Amino acid sequence: MNYNPSLTTALLIALVLADQPAYADGEKITEVVVRGNRRVEASAILGATAIKPGDTLDGDRTDADIRSIFKLGQFQEVQVSSEPGKDGVILVYSVIEKPIVRDIRFEGNKELKQEKLLEGLPVRRNAIFSQKDLDKAVAKLKKQYQDEGFYLVTVEPQIEQRSPTEYQVVFKVVEGNKIRISSITFEGNTAFSPRKLRGVMETKEEWFMSWLTGAGTYKEEVLRNDALLIADHYMNNGYINVKVGEPTMKLAEDQESLLVDISITEGEQFRIGEITFKGDILYPEKEIREKFKTEPGEVFSRANLRADIGTLTDMTADKGYAFNNVNPQSKPDPEKKLVDLSFEVEKGELVRIERISIVGNSKTRDKVARRELRLMEGELYSATGFKRSKQNLMNTGYFEEANVATAKGSASDKLNVNVDLKEKATGAFTIGGGYSSLDGLIFQGSVSQSNFLGLGLKANASAAIGGKSNTYSVGLTDPYFLDSKWTLGMDIYRSERDYTDYSRRLTGGDIKAGYPITDFIGTFWMYKYEIKDIYNPDTYYVAANLQYPDSYPLGKTTTSSIYASITNNTTDFRFDPSSGMVNTLSVEYAGLGGNNKYLREIADNTFYYPLWWKFVISTKVVVGAVQKVGAPIPIDEKFYLGGIGTLRGYSARTVSPKNNDVYVGGEKELFGNVEVKFPLLPEFGIKGVGFFDYGNAWSGGFKPPAMYMSYGGGIRWASPMGPLRLEYGIPINPRPEDSKSGRFEFAIGSLF
Template sequence: MLLTTLFAAPLHAQFEDSPTVSGLEIRGNQRVDSSTILYYIKTEVGKPLSRPLVGRDIEQIYSLGQFSDIRVETEPMGDGVKVIYIVEEIPSIGDVTFRGNSNIKTEDLRPLIALKRGATFRDHLIQDSITKLTQHYKEKAYFLAKIDIQHKVNEFGLVDVVIQIQEGEKVKIEEIRFHGNKAFDGDDLEDHMETKSETWLSWFDESGIYKKDTLRIDVLRLESFYHDHGYLKVRIEDPTIEINREEKEIYVDIRIQEGEQYRLGGISVEGDETYTREELLKVVESKKGEIYNATKMREDALRVSELYSEKGYAYADALPRTRLDDENKTVDVEIGVTPGRKVYVGKVEVYGNTRTQDNVIRREFRLKEGELFNSKKLKRSKQRINNLGFFENVKIDTHRGDSPELVDLTTTVTERPTGAVTFGAGFSSVEKVVFNASISQNNLFGTGRSLNLSTDLSARRTNFNFNFTDPRVFDSDISFGVDLFNRRSNFFSFDSRSTGGGLRLGKNLSETDWLGIGYRFEKVKVSDVEPANQTVFLRNGTRTTSRIGPTFIRDTRDDFLNPTQGTRHVVRFEFAGSFLGGADFYKTSYEGSYYTPLIGQLVLALHGEVQFAEDYGGEGLPIFEHYFMGGSNSLRGFTIRQVGPKDRNGDPLGGDQSLLINVELQYPITREFRIFGFYDRGNVYGTGFDVSTTSRTMDPFDMRQSVGGGVRFLSPFGPISLAYGIKLDAVPGDSNAEFHFSAGNAF
């Protein structure tokens, strides 16, 4: 816009006489309303025409950003002149069309550019859009992509834009080349980077894609890796990229100056009267003389601050300060602690529980309002709430309360379905077609109580069960339960039908210990025992059992559904008969589980169980009280027909003793889904016609064994497990392997 061309000659002449403005007119505008333009014009009808004022009008109209040219003319009108503002609008953008993009969707590209329908068209937007689209394609590894943008004015005065894209092929990283590395080879270094060179699996995991921002972060990862191995003065230059356009390959060069390796010299902790120096050093795992590890030292400092937070210092800060001895290549570390002030628990608030009652969550809190803050109790609170099994996610946040001495706790939960009506069918090599159905609610009316009605139907069993449990009677530490059942089972060597019920009472003794006692009465009818197979313990007839017994559980697992560390010990004893009536016998067992993380998320799980039963009335242990083994929750790869003593027909008799060992390697794909491999070893011991695969008394060297794998996942209907076990000691008549399906928790 040139101001020298804005005024016509007649306007110059009339300005000398300062004619009166008789009218105003806007010409040339199509999109911008005349009233909008007139709003910015200060020249007024009835007042003398002013050159400076008209100039300012032109500047105001031009500042709208909608016009490429503005001219002003005048023409006689009455006793004065009409001032005419002639504008030339910048065209708007019409259709914006993408062509040639088959690998990246148009809806992903359109938001990247400012060329949008209805926006004002400007020439610089063309190059800006080319730059942004080209950069986006590079981030997706299309380094050879070409972008061309054409535009033309259509019959409506709008600018139609056509974006033509030649995507080309993805250019992947052929090799990441390290220079100057002596302590670690390239493969070790690349393992600690997110950026990877192309492999034969790149089509699946998209490895080999170059991303500039990711590579920058990888440099920091490499520096951290070196710092964790004592190379505190390492220098890593910005990576350089070499693109071979003919071969469609990228080479990444990373130059490293490792420097010298340092070891940990002296280590000290500077605290206060809260803890002695010796108490603080107990939680420090770094030891003098070992290779300095920056991450480990930060974890040590965190453990020190956690120790203070257990004494109410919620905002304690522990900072490691290092001093390098270049001559001896050592690092002296002093962890300085700033405790801050003691804080107390303010408000405890719960959000997200749409079904579960507040008290069900609050009673699991180990911290109460007004109590001295303790981070250990806070972690335990989250663990207990999570172990209820009612929530997909549990999050506890801390924030300052109404005063500096208070910290409020905000618990946010995401509820998972706890009730289900299920119908299912399956197939087992032993039971053939299996039907099951259940109505269950593990959080009845949001009270934390559980109710279950279930049935299992197959060629070998017909079970009906009713179970009710209140884990916290009146919000106390006492639990109460009722069980009713009607079961029919075919064990091949005999058929049993039992009807009965029981009562359960229990109490939490501590955070990890629980003691319970239960009573059960049942009436059992044994039939289909062939006369030739009848013994003192195996015979047709109806018997009753009346038993009572305690159970002790110590459970330190971090997560009941998917444990990664901790132990679980269960000791049971049952006494039947005598003054209680019915058959005379007793049973005792011990079960132990151990979990520990190995590498990354890989978890080692060990489980063992030993069981022993004996009669004391001279009538023998009833056959229906024998132990049987084989299946998804005991010895996988086997069925009950293949383990323990057998009768003349080769059918299982069970035994009065059993021994089981399970070893698993578990890897979680998600919190609800994990895969596992296993080695199982177990057997049932007792008397029978055929004891060729077992012995009469417990023998840890006489056990069946198998290996296999499977998956476990948490479905809307509860935990589900699928496993396939292969026998390592198959005998004539055995199958080589078995497939197992089960619902419920594993050991």
């Protein structure tokens, strides 16, 4: 039933407090009692009072007791009275308890379950009823529905009385149809197109995939923030006086969608005038200007200004002045449409690192985490070292989170560094499978531990078994050999594989070492020795072997080679980069004994650049050449393209020169790709990828005879079982032996 709590409460108070006798000061109190309480114990109420039996009745003291009882927060009315008693008076505190909510129910909710609606609801079961909380609850429920697209939802609260002080609250919900934003329009924009401005916004218009992506959903705080994003976009393009109005919204005429309109006053575009520096400038101005994004004559950008403030702050902090302050001052010239900038630096005092503490590393040894830090106890503070320390810790792959924070030391010129780590599973058991005309059906698995014994050692064992190939390997690597910067490791392996023209068996091992020149540049060396056996040739290969036994070898040979490379890696996160680059130049020389002799050089370059909406574009270019050194180049050491690692859409190792129907490999290679990765279902860790591949392997001059190309897409999912990769490539200029419809491969793994 519908219930008026105010009216009922007033009647209850009147009944309880009616005809209460008055009292007179100065009388002796023989007993103190409480009346009207139902769920609050009398002892709890009397515990808040100061007057006790034996005291003299005093009006000021009873008023103070009434206030104390009210402070308990359980009562909506408290009165005091007295009754005649033996040898004195009985002091009576009459109370009316605040009603409580015994139960909460929902009616009409179909799209949202009761459990979700109850989350964070201001009205709670077994809590004191409050009309203010009830109003907040109605507003929250409406917002919850509107965030899901039910803009026309109505929520009607009803209060049902179970007893004089117990209520049941029923929320009657009429959800209505899901309504999305069908149109976002702008008024006053001339510098940027509506499409460009909509691209800046987080709120999107409805489209056919909205059921999956949620595009078109109205969220009030998101739409309000979109106005700030638009203003920021204008400010980053020189419109320093832009004004973006509050987004207005209305229902479309068909009552089935929402229309959003945003008014904009752009103003004039300003460029950068003079840039000056003053105060405690610790670097030559030329060096500072080289690192600044802001330059005279360019369009003013607030984002660049913020970045430059950060750059100058970090440069000063790298000298040990951790608490420096950079104060930018801007002076617009409306006539010239220029903004003069002045940067004033206050360096403060030199600060040293007093103590570094590491917590959260239950498995990883302290020294493993500490050696990744670029801050040392007793040394001057460095902003670059501080940032690099966190990046290094995350790049180890040992931690799910690595929080590096500073705290006050024992003096004003000292800082403590607190490293809070959250370890993650660093062991991996991976399984995968695929099918191709080269390998047939193949199953592969590996066991690896990148933080073996908590010492940062990398151990692995892997096997791949298929109809046309078998591979086995074990290895161990210490990235900080004897606690130095040297990396030292070794591998033992054996592989058997059936190629189109022959089969090959390899048994070998390697010893490898590396040394970092800087945090970004590292070197790598490896010596390997292999016993190679080429067997089971087809008819064409046998004929070629009889005519050219050196170029088409059969039987066992040995390879003794040394490999060296130098790599520049400036990516932000090495396991899933979004910015930076990886450049590697490598050389391998085979001829330190053994039968096989060759010299191979490869340059591998990959660039990552963040786009919008967490899209990341990457470009890869690989150039390679192999040359003979006193003997013909072994056929299996030449270049072969095709497959998921080089040229998707083409069968593995089939993009190479052919001679008498034998794939003979190329002495040169050029291949690359352009990839765009984007969040597909970010809450599930699923990313989409689109790609364009190109490449060829050939012999002769440096100019390739042609470029084979392909395009396609796929998904990459950080699944609970481990990373999954599924990609499909379609050749643009297929050869007769290629499928015009394309081909795919996949892999999946799990963590422990």
